[in-house]
Amino acid sequence: MNAPERVALSGIRAAIIDLDGTMVHTAPDFHVAVNRMRADLGLAPIDIETITHFVGKGTENLMRRVLAVDYGPEAVERHFETALASYMKHYVAINGAYSEVYPGVREGLEAFRAKRVRLACVTNKPLGFAVELLEKTGLHAYFEVVYGGDSLPRKKPDPLPLLTVCQDFGLQPDEVVAIGDSSNDAQAARAAGCKVLNVPYGYNHGEPIHGVDSDGIVPTLLDAAHLVSA
Numbered sequence: 001m002n003a004p005e006r007v008a009l010s011g012i013r014a015a016i017i018d019l020d021g022t023m024v025h026t027a028p029d030f031h032v033a034v035n036r037m038r039a040d041l042g043l044a045p046i047d048i049e050t051i052t053h054f055v056g057k058g059t060e061n062l063m064r065r066v067l068a069v070d071y072g073p074e075a076v077e078r079h080f081e082t083a084l085a086s087y088m089k090h091y092v093a094i095n096g097a098y099s100e101v102y103p104g105v106r107e108g109l110e111a112f113r114a115k116r117v118r119l120a121c122v123t124n125k126p127l128g129f130a131v132e133l134l135e136k137t138g139l140h141a142y143f144e145v146v147y148g149g150d151s152l153p154r155k156k157p158d159p160l161p162l163l164t165v166c167q168d169f170g171l172q173p174d175e176v177v178a179i180g181d182s183s184n185d186a187q188a189a190r191a192a193g194c195k196v197l198n199v200p201y202g203y204n205h206g207e208p209i210h211g212v213d214s215d216g217i218v219p220t221l222l223d224a225a226h227l228v229s230a
Contacts, residue, residue, distance in 0.1 A: 024137055181203055
């Protein structure tokens with residue numbers, strides 16, 4: 001089922017919002033950290049478009065995809081721990097330095113707050129990196145709850161993080177909308193029983209967002225807030 005372009009959502013009391021590719025354009029950070037890691041391993045740099053297609057399923061998946069550019073499956077696993085340690089070291093050093101908040105994000109968060117819609121951030125980025133990035137961009141104060149890819153036993157597209165937020169807020173899933181840029185967000189929301197809106201400007205593993213099953217595609221987070229009512 002393809003996503004409709006516009007839809008009004010009623011009875012929504014909370015929004016769960018993705019981070020990378022939804023609120024913050026972080027691909028330039030990934031590009032720098034990945035290529036510094038690759039230099040440590042004696043590998044040639046890869047372009048930002050390739051790296052962007054690998055984003056969205058957590059750091060471990062990113063490392064394996066990046067290594068698979070040069071290595072077969074056995075060699076990927078052999079180099080994985082070294083690559084991960086190198087990447088984490090470099091990412092810590094530059095987290096947020098090359099990123100920027102997408103247009104309409106701050107305005108959208110303010111609009112949600114004005115409607116008294118509760119906010120959570122759920123990302124597959126490690127929690128420490130996510131909190132630091134939210135603080136650097138001035139977005140952290142909007143969120144009651146933040147979960148990273150290492151916060152719970154399973155990450156998106158598993159519904160567990162979204163269901164955990166629903167439990168935290170004491171809400172039924174159909175009172176919650178998930179907003180993201182990828183099939184991960186939509187699949188997690190559908191499995192949890194939440195509504196889902198997608199933004200078209202993010203990463204989605206290099207695939208068109210229009211092919212993702214959701215309740216609508218919104219140009220910005222502000223547009224998402226305008227469609228939501230309690």
